[in-house]
Amino acid sequence: MLQFIMILCIAAHTLVTRVFCFWIFRKENKPESPERFVMLLPCYNETLGELTRSLDSLIAQKNIDDHPRTIFIVVDGNVKGPGMEKTTQQYLLEDILEPGPSRTFENGYRARDGLFMPTKVQTGFYKGMPYVFVGKRYNQGKRDSLCFARSFIYHYQVRSANVMTMFNNDLFEYIGNAFMQHGLEHIEYLRKRWALGSITNEFVMIFRPGIILVERLQSIVAVLTWFITPFIMAAVVKLILILIERGDELVKDPVFMTLISILACRYFYSLCIGFWLPRNWFERAQYFVGYFFHFITSPFCNVVVLVYSLFNSDDFKWGKTREVIDPEGEKGDGLGGRGTH
Known part of the structure; x- marks a missing residue:
């Protein structure tokens, strides 16, 4: 029934904006201060073409030219799919993104398995749009990438010198300075576009304070549908x-x-x-x-x-059907070379 209502809303919106647009004049409501966007692109084993199309789709969005925004790219490990000559990180750094300042943090942040993740951070521009690239050395899943991005943006918004986070202080300061340089002094809220392992996130959103009614209702429907x-x-x-x-x-x-x-x-x-x-x-x-x-x-x-x-809810190797490559060309997830402090 909800999907039926959604289709009706899409049809009505199309009629109003495309068919009757000559008879209906809307007064444009511009905010005094434009919203600030961080457009998240989590990656794993995408090809050169897939990466380019995804980035170009973010660049091509309309009516947001006045908004300060940055593309936040988080790549999970170094992986190759069938027919890929390079890993996803190599495609991004060598063939797609314009070069810029970079830095490697051996203890970048504490990943989902409790160990520190070596992380490479690079900043620069892609077709005039600023980007922040975060490359994780080992595979921990896109869910870990989402946790990284959302946790970082949350702590960036409420940043304080006395708060302990999952991030290396140097990494946090490095990425935070990149956001500041591109006009992202504050990021008011997170808008969920999609999430891997969504049912867990939806269940949390039902009870979490500060969630708007429509989002909470959508989460309730998603969880009930799953059950x-x-x-x-x-x-x-x-x-x-x-x-x-x-x-x-x-x-x-x-x-x-x-x-x-x-x-x-x-x-x-x-x-x-x-x-x-x-x-x-x-x-x-x-x-x-x-x-x-x-x-x-x-x-x-x-x-x-x-x-x-x-x-298999505790199996973090879901979808790990591609070869995982460490800097020496060996297979593995890097557990032997990572520590807890």
Whole structure:
């Protein structure tokens, strides 16, 4: 139902802004002091093309030219995917980002495993946009990168000489000075765009003070949806059985058809995306194959993922299907060379 309402809102917004824009004049409301943006880009094993497209999409955002902003790039380890000639960090530092001042901190910050993470920090510009690059020497997962970025921005906003943080003081001061140089004296709030391991974060946001009502409601819906996944699958199976046994009767029932139409709206909207979003016929074919595969298997896959997640919730090697390379070219996550103090 919420997804149906979301689709209606998108359609209404499109009609108002695109179709009736000539008859509706909106008074532009500009704040006295522009908001300050830190645009977070967490990376792991992205290719040269993927990195370039992601950065260009941040550069291409409209109507924010007056806002001080910085791209905050956090790379998790040194990894290669199939067909990659370089690691993600090498692509960024050697082929994409303009060179700038850099510094390596052997005890950069305390990672999720409790050990200090060697970290390289570089600042500079990408197509005129300032960036702060943070490269972690070893793999700890994108969730660790999100913790790094969010914790840093929080402590930067409430910074005090007497507060202990997870960061090396020199690293904190180095990145903080880079933010100051680009007009980011304060960052008023964090806006969550996406999060790995989102259910844990959503559950925390339900009870955390200072969260606006809409965000809290969205978190409640996300957590409840996660909990009722097995019941959703059971309902889908039961629906299929009922359609097989009493399909002729149900299609004549107006209440049933109304509910089915509402549920089908989201799938129809997703189907339509395949006609305008893909850039060529190959991508369009990929989208539709994935769409129908998801349509058929998603209820069952969700339960499989749910069960697997519960039994492997403490495994930090999820998705670690790429080769992890240390500075000497050996495999490993660096536990032998890291300490707690």
